Amino acid sequence: MKIALLGYGKMGKVIERIALERGHEIVLKKGSNDAFDGLTDADVAIDFSIPDAAVGNISACLNGNIPVISGTTGWLEHYHDMAQLCEDKNGAFIYGSNFSLGVNIFFELNKQLAKMMGNLKQYKVSMEEIHHTQKLDAPSGTAISLAKDIINYTDYAGWAIGNPKEGDIFIDAKRVEGVPGTHTVNYDSDIDSIAITHTAHSREGFALGAVVAAEWIVGKTGIYSMKDVLGL
Structure with a gap:
């Protein structure tokens, strides 16, 4: 599976390591000021960025027909806009306040x-x-x-x-x-x-959950949560 990482801080680096350990490939590592070069090559995107960047990241994915997992918090006043965009584009989207x-x-x-x-x-x-x-x-x-x-x-x-x-x-x-x-x-x-x-005890639980969610959503359309991923 080819993954775009939107946000390459401490969490992004832990997600990268776990994704590589599970046999996946990272095709984009985007910091706050970087372009989306490589996004179109991705099977799925994982957004752990900052509140000001989340909406732009999620929009770029949904507009590009890339399933997107977002664990960024602090932007939820725009959640319904992103949910509507996902429906309009027949895309796939999971937001989680915590992916652990x-x-x-x-x-x-x-x-x-x-x-x-x-x-x-x-x-x-x-x-x-x-x-x-x-x-x-x-x-x-x-x-x-x-x-x-x-x-x-x-x-x-x-x-x-x-x-x-x-x-x-x-x-x-x-x-x-x-x-x-x-x-x-x-x-x-x-x-x-x-x-x-x-x-x-560490960031690993959050990162593993995000990668598991990314694995789960590929090939699906709709708006989901970690409850769907885990069958809770």
Whole structure:
């Protein structure tokens, strides 16, 4: 499989290594200021770039009939535009706030816990996410996905990283050197607390999931998620 890497920072380099180990070929390694030379040779593209570049990268792929996997966060105000472009072009697209196989299992655990806690009003929900200092967006896309799933099954109406209003889930977004990603969901009452946590030990989990998603989407059309890839 021929892969175009859109974004060639630390994550892009880990994706490259894992893709090569799995027998794939890299035909484009695009940094922020590079052209798309080689994109038309690709069977699939993997976008781990920056928020300002994501829409342009995804658009170029969909307009060029190249299936695209995007793990870039911080651009989701344009998600529906990209989804519409994918439908218009009969393309293939997966966006994931987190491609780690473990995190996607964590997403499902979070949903199940939220369903069970929805009627227990004595518990107050909060979240903590910790990432490396190079991460540009806060809170993380993973934290937002977790919050949205909690909102779907409880009376919470939104989330906030500053001073939460009544009905908001407080997300404590921390940036610590060398931390790949840790997410904790807390349910606290006066008598006890319940917490679930996912801790990434390296970037390899995110990179492997992105390559697995790229392998899965080739030959398909439509808009998918990691839940589809993993059959969850």
